[in-house]
Amino acid sequence: MTHSMCYNFYVKLNSELETPDAIKESVGFWQDDSEKLNHLWWVLNYYAENLDPDRTLRAYVERFLDALAKKQQIVSEP
Numbered sequence: 001m002t003h004s005m006c007y008n009f010y011v012k013l014n015s016e017l018e019t020p021d022a023i024k025e026s027v028g029f030w031q032d033d034s035e036k037l038n039h040l041w042w043v044l045n046y047y048a049e050n051l052d053p054d055r056t057l058r059a060y061v062e063r064f065l066d067a068l069a070k071k072q073q074i075v076s077e078p
Contacts, residue, residue, distance in 0.1 A: 001042040009043050013051065020057055027061055034068045037061055 017023045023040075030036045041061045044052040052058055 001039065003046050006039070006043045006046050009039055010047050010051075013040075013043060020052070023051070023057055024060060027064060031064050032068070034065060037065050037068070041065065 013023060017026055027037065027040070030040070041058055044058045044061065048055070048058075
């Protein structure tokens with residue numbers, strides 16, 4: 001995921017979700033969408049100084065991504 005690919009999502013986050021708590025709440029709505037969560041993680045990474053300077057939001061998103069990966073692994077096992 002490149003910096004330029006994340007820019008539009010970053011702008012949308014800034015205009016619609018103005019606080020870290022609002023972003024966290026949205027993560028709950030996207031908890032089963034690994035693509036969107038991954039995209040959010042990259043946005044938080046690239047724009048960390050503005051959105052996630054202490055890395056708490058990225059850690060929060062990572063927990064959901066890890067849970068999805070584990071769920072997928074269980075489904076894939078014979």
